[in-house]
Amino acid sequence: MAAAIGKVTSKGLSETIGEELVSLIANGVLKPGQRLNEVHLAESFGVSRGPLREAARELEGQGLVISRPRQGFYVADFTPRQIVDLYEVKGWIDQAIIHDVMTYLDRATCREILADIDSIVTTDKVSFANSLFAFRQRFVARLHNRILAAQALSMYRQFHIVTALIDVSDSEDRIARIVQTLRDFWQALAEGNSAHAWQVMQDDAAFWRKNVAPHFETNPTDITQK
Numbered sequence: 001m002a003a004a005i006g007k008v009t010s011k012g013l014s015e016t017i018g019e020e021l022v023s024l025i026a027n028g029v030l031k032p033g034q035r036l037n038e039v040h041l042a043e044s045f046g047v048s049r050g051p052l053r054e055a056a057r058e059l060e061g062q063g064l065v066i067s068r069p070r071q072g073f074y075v076a077d078f079t080p081r082q083i084v085d086l087y088e089v090k091g092w093i094d095q096a097i098i099h100d101v102m103t104y105l106d107r108a109t110c111r112e113i114l115a116d117i118d119s120i121v122t123t124d125k126v127s128f129a130n131s132l133f134a135f136r137q138r139f140v141a142r143l144h145n146r147i148l149a150a151q152a153l154s155m156y157r158q159f160h161i162v163t164a165l166i167d168v169s170d171s172e173d174r175i176a177r178i179v180q181t182l183r184d185f186w187q188a189l190a191e192g193n194s195a196h197a198w199q200v201m202q203d204d205a206a207f208w209r210k211n212v213a214p215h216f217e218t219n220p221t222d223i224t225q226k
Helices: 014-024 038-045 048-063 082-102 107-119 124-139 148-166 172-190 195-213
Strands: 065-068 074-075
Touching: 014 038, 014 048, 014 124, 014 148, 038 048, 048 065, 048 074, 065 148, 082 148, 082 172, 082 195, 107 172, 124 148, 124 172, 172 195
Parallel strands: none
Antiparallel strands: 065 074
């Protein structure tokens, strides 16, 4: 695992460590349910255990890590219930993003974000997950409401991991669908059509709630209770 971890030297230490941990989870270096070895990770990052624990606590608040008394931190293991809940939250945040964009961003900025979709790497599942998250980070940085931006980024971190973890045979089709949805969404916003942008997100969420959750299924009754 040491070869996959780089020294942390930038400012915002706990935030930077948190991003590194998210990347390690999404890339499969840290597995769902795996305990975080604080000593090894701190040494690998070149930091003390204090900032590492702070980062882990922040990720715990985002649902990516869980803590167990006297045992430490563990990578969260997604369930169908969590996937369904995640898409429900996404619906709320999508509405807020549409409102923020239509209120504060001009159409030229929307077109710039639309063009930025071309930068998303689609060659393989892990590269796509990392590149998609980077795209989302860039457009979230343009949002006017910074509380909304923080909540959106927290949600996208979870989708980052879900996108990388899901094991399917039709990954190319899935990637193409996600990219096309992004194009349709930002094209609608660039045209000032908020109603169509919202419909795109509703249709997309309905599809993925049915499609993704079963791949994380541990208890078939979990997803039928909503």
